[in-house]
Amino acid sequence: MDQPSSLAIAPSTENKRHLVKGSHRWVIKIGSALLTNDGRGLDRKSIADWGRQIAALIKRGHEVVLVSSGAVAAGMTRLGWKERPSSIHELQAAAAVGQMGLIQAYEEVFSQYSIPTAQVLLDHDDFSNRQRYLNARTTLKTLVGLGVVPIVNENDTVVTDEIRFGDNDTLGALVANCIEADTLMILTDQMGMYDADPRKHALAKIIAETSADNEKLDAMAGGGGLLGRGGMMTKVKAARLAARSGASTVIVGGRIDDAITKVVGGEHIGTLLYAAQQPLAARKSWLAGHLQTKGELTLDAGAVSVLREKGRSLLPVGVKSVNGTFTKGELVICRDEQGLEIARGLVNYSSEEARKIIGCSSQDISRLLGYKDFDELVHRDNLVLV
């Protein structure tokens, strides 16, 4: 058995709970492992308990979007399957069956408090297509403004392996970016994040708080259990993604008595991964959340420095090579000559066109392509530094 990481995070002398205490807009994510009691069907008693706490928050004027996993696990129980299928079609079928039970369970609980619920199923395209993203944002904000609890899950029945998030931690963070939530609360089956996987290390210690960007977290976060998809690693990544729009993340045990109420009240339970950086503007946060890139540009040292230090646009003259096939408007990664990612952004020219104009002055674009819409290969408004 591996040993817990020796890169211990010193006990926190900071107290950043004021960052989350009393936050107005919350995204609360409930994971499969917790929700299904490690595969024993939907844990209705816990759902009722979380519903009671969320209802009380809404009555006090908070806004809550719930991101709930559990469709596949609930579907497996309904279909009498003992093991998680490996075929994508069977997983999609289980999700379609299970999503019904999941939504019914929440609807039943929230109706006791006269709070309406709404089902929102999202997939990757909803986040990459700017128009659909803005539509999702408006709808979610309208729903929470009306006092409705949107219950979000990945649209498992239509996604394929290549484009699925797989885990709902990432989805929770993208939703937090999308609606500019103040805090992302991730309820899971452990008390919080430990310095090693507590399922494997009896002596692992809980991390009270640190910055989401603390690199030591990477060595401490392991994979998931039998039912959960992502484990702790995807939760750390989700916290970093959420931090880009200024949201802090609390990872906390969903079985702790009144866990949700206590976190909102600023109590020291679970693990706080706070946002240490300035939030990105909404459009840049949307860009940063793009998970699928279509190509890569290698930049010379001069271009790297003007992007990083002066916040300028990327001109063709600073690009040394183009990799991949992309069309105008798609997302590409910009790397330095050592291969380190510097930025990502939406290109103004296709890969075929880009190959013709790189290394050249913007004045030559018309001559080389027969037209010129932009001087920049990637405009600074569409560029986010990594």
Ligand SMILES: Nc1ncnc2c1ncn2[C@@H]1O[C@H](COP(=O)(O)OP(=O)(O)O)[C@@H](O)[C@H]1O
């Ligand atoms: N450092 C860690 N601290 C806590 N849990 C960890 C850690 N590393 C890995 N894990 C595992 O992550 C699991 C929770 O993630 P996961 O199974 O994906 O559940 P969920 O469905 O709640 O997202 C825990 O049960 C635990 O075994």
Ligand SMILES: N[C@@H](CCC(=O)OP(=O)(O)O)C(=O)O
């Ligand atoms: N969309 C899937 C959730 C996948 C999943 O289990 O995610 P997670 O709880 O983050 O490990 C479902 O509803 O079954």
